[in-house]
Amino acid sequence: MFKHFISLQWKSFWRSASASSGVWMKIFMGFWAVYFILMMMGGSFIAYKYINKELCLDPLEVVSRFLIYWWAFDLIFRYALQKMPIINITPLLILPFTKNKIVSFALGKTMLSFFNIIHAFFFVPFSVLLITEGNASLLNILLWNIGLIGLVYANNFLNILLNNKDSLIYGVGGVMAVLGGLHYFGYFDITQYTAPFFQGLYESQFLFVVPIVAAVGFYIIAFKSFVKDLYLDAGLATKSKTAKTENLEWLDRFGKTAVFLKNDIKLIKRNKRAKTTVLVSALFLFYGLLFFTGAVEAYEGPVWKIFAGIFVSGGFLMSFGQFVPSWDSSYYPLMMSQNIKYREYLSSKWWLMVIATFISTILASGYLYFGWEAYLAVIVGAVYNMGMNSHVVLWAGAYVKTPIDLTSNKKAFGDKQSFNIKTLMLSLPKLALPMILYAIGHYAYSPYAGYALVALAGIAGFAFRNMVFDKIERIYRTEKYKTIWAYKQKK
Amino acid sequence: MIGIHNITKTYAGNTVLNIEHLEIPKGDSFGLVGNNGAGKTTLFSALLDLIRPTTGYIENSGIKVSESEDWKAITSAFIDETFLIGYLTAEEYFYFIGELRGQNKADVDALLAGFEDFFHGEILGQKKYLRDLSKGNQKKAGIVAALIGNPEVIILDEPFANLDPTTQIRLKKIIKELAADPNVTVLVSSHDLMHVTEVCERIVVLDKGEVVKDLVTSEETLKELEEHFNK
Numbered sequence: 001m002f003k004h005f006i007s008l009q010w011k012s013f014w015r016s017a018s019a020s021s022g023v024w025m026k027i028f029m030g031f032w033a034v035y036f037i038l039m040m041m042g043g044s045f046i047a048y049k050y051i052n053k054e055l056c057l058d059p060l061e062v063v064s065r066f067l068i069y070w071w072a073f074d075l076i077f078r079y080a081l082q083k084m085p086i087i088n089i090t091p092l093l094i095l096p097f098t099k100n101k102i103v104s105f106a107l108g109k110t111m112l113s114f115f116n117i118i119h120a121f122f123f124v125p126f127s128v129l130l131i132t133e134g135n136a137s138l139l140n141i142l143l144w145n146i147g148l149i150g151l152v153y154a155n156n157f158l159n160i161l162l163n164n165k166d167s168l169i170y171g172v173g174g175v176m177a178v179l180g181g182l183h184y185f186g187y188f189d190i191t192q193y194t195a196p197f198f199q200g201l202y203e204s205q206f207l208f209v210v211p212i213v214a215a216v217g218f219y220i221i222a223f224k225s226f227v228k229d230l231y232l233d234a235g236l237a238t239k240s241k242t243a244k245t246e247n248l249e250w251l252d253r254f255g256k257t258a259v260f261l262k263n264d265i266k267l268i269k270r271n272k273r274a275k276t277t278v279l280v281s282a283l284f285l286f287y288g289l290l291f292f293t294g295a296v297e298a299y300e301g302p303v304w305k306i307f308a309g310i311f312v313s314g315g316f317l318m319s320f321g322q323f324v325p326s327w328d329s330s331y332y333p334l335m336m337s338q339n340i341k342y343r344e345y346l347s348s349k350w351w352l353m354v355i356a357t358f359i360s361t362i363l364a365s366g367y368l369y370f371g372w373e374a375y376l377a378v379i380v381g382a383v384y385n386m387g388m389n390s391h392v393v394l395w396a397g398a399y400v401k402t403p404i405d406l407t408s409n410k411k412a413f414g415d416k417q418s419f420n421i422k423t424l425m426l427s428l429p430k431l432a433l434p435m436i437l438y439a440i441g442h443y444a445y446s447p448y449a450g451y452a453l454v455a456l457a458g459i460a461g462f463a464f465r466n467m468v469f470d471k472i473e474r475i476y477r478t479e480k481y482k483t484i485w486a487y488k489q490k491k
Numbered sequence: 492m493i494g495i496h497n498i499t500k501t502y503a504g505n506t507v508l509n510i511e512h513l514e515i516p517k518g519d520s521f522g523l524v525g526n527n528g529a530g531k532t533t534l535f536s537a538l539l540d541l542i543r544p545t546t547g548y549i550e551n552s553g554i555k556v557s558e559s560e561d562w563k564a565i566t567s568a569f570i571d572e573t574f575l576i577g578y579l580t581a582e583e584y585f586y587f588i589g590e591l592r593g594q595n596k597a598d599v600d601a602l603l604a605g606f607e608d609f610f611h612g613e614i615l616g617q618k619k620y621l622r623d624l625s626k627g628n629q630k631k632a633g634i635v636a637a638l639i640g641n642p643e644v645i646i647l648d649e650p651f652a653n654l655d656p657t658t659q660i661r662l663k664k665i666i667k668e669l670a671a672d673p674n675v676t677v678l679v680s681s682h683d684l685m686h687v688t689e690v691c692e693r694i695v696v697l698d699k700g701e702v703v704k705d706l707v708t709s710e711e712t713l714k715e716l717e718e719h720f721n722k
Contacts, residue, residue, distance in 0.1 A: 242618040242619070243580045243617075243619050243620045244618070245583055246583070259587065259590045259591060263576070263579075266578060266579060266583070267578060270578040271578050330573065330576075330577060331573055331574065331576045331577070332573065333536075333541050333570065333571075333574060334573060334574040334575070334576070336539075336540070336541060337540070337563065337566070337567075337568055337574075338563060338588070338591045339563040339591055339593075340591060406577070406578065407577075407622070481541075481542060484541050484542070485542075487573075488573075
């Protein structure tokens, strides 16, 4: 029986349109996997050495202290990213499998998830170091690891139980943030209460049973609720929210462009994927902190300031803009057969990016705290974003042919299109050019000359707007049939 | 009104459409029938310039569809759910299409009022986005959206599929009314021979991409079609 399931899985992986069409995609995914693995392994060495040599503390003790945060972070991370195993169950329901088999396969599949395995790359080298260099007892380290494995799997099944219970996970996140804050400022230290448990996993010879029991318990609960909900109108139902008709008449002042602008705003408000993207772009606002606070030494050079400026003001432009026109992929044939001038369609997307950049720039006024020169970098970055990058992004978008499933967050991070050679080439002028321009101005004359050069390039972009739009329009037109075809390839 | 000239479409050596010449005059109500894979949707997609034919060209009101976009102002279509915007409510969708076709809200409302029967209280005023409607109701919304803005050419792919019997009858009435207007050309495809013979004045049968029958509808048409497909 399981043989069938596994062969189905195998086929669904290799035959999905995106997998078969993109060797690049696999390389890209592989790259990230290796990157994370190396990060985890490197992290374990650095953590051990740092705690041992610099802090002169017992690495095991320190790590055990912070495991409570690790645990909470893992849960939140899973909640945001780990896929639920329910997809593709429906066609199996009426076949002569018992429901228990289907569920145990689905749950079993999640056990092999990357989210579970990744932890081993930190804890295994760390444990080896503890034994070889720290003279920890082999048996106890083993028990400690078994306990942690229990915790990882407890999280795995807990995450399944928590699926779609947003309020709960926000609660956990909020409590952890507050506790972390209290800890940092020295008011209350939660780790004092939790460290004995994690330390106990090592010291006592029976405490490891607790996480194991928890994992098994969560498995049983998840299993039962899954079996119970294996109906089209229960666990497998797609949830729909009550809809409200909106007019957004205040946008009508933008004339013809408003038709699309209104639609784009609804798109962002009503679709999970688009909302996530906007959230990510809001995080870019904080990216500048790394540069302007001097937190990262590598970013000290003056040229990096303009880099930060571009990112802080252009978060939306980069994250949302790079997928134009894929946002409209699910109804692209409609758009293409309607009485639409490409130029109006494009200019509405352009306005959206310009407005968002403007708003980001205002929100970024907090950087005035680091001196007005920091904020000047943001403003200059914004001018460059509006004038140059908005056009470059639209241009690159003409070659993007990845359909977007608006209703799911799948693939929200890392898509094969990010590895499209053409879009890669076009990302150079987005970041490298302003940095080069600034460097020329900065080293030849003064920092202000650098800013002026970058801002001028941005303004020049405005002047060429019509020419650039003509060019983009032509590309859109010649790529039209290919794009329609590609958008039809679901999954 | 619509002229199809030497159209072929080939996918990897496999010809799915091959029509030497087909003329659809203004005011015609044109029915397209054929089995799965006969090329009905391919033909309609080519008419809308959504796929590029391998050879030949299509004219709509004297405009080559692949060269100019001026035909879009007078043409509307509902092919499948990719013509719906899933995250809009039905009203928002109608107004959006209306705005694209130069109709204000009042115009759209006036048009929608005439379809109250057809909607059967399941489209307007629902607290649902289009993506959450049933297949049949999605189709109703799509068909009516294709009628917004007084189009002169209306293309409907399989409009009867997924509709309940009452709605099918109402849809037939709607299409007949459209067909009665000498300025409106209606193109409909269907698997249901009875429906097509009822609403269309002319029926073309496609088989493996080729026109095998071109009939003016009469008493005998249904029988002739049934015999053809019963081979």
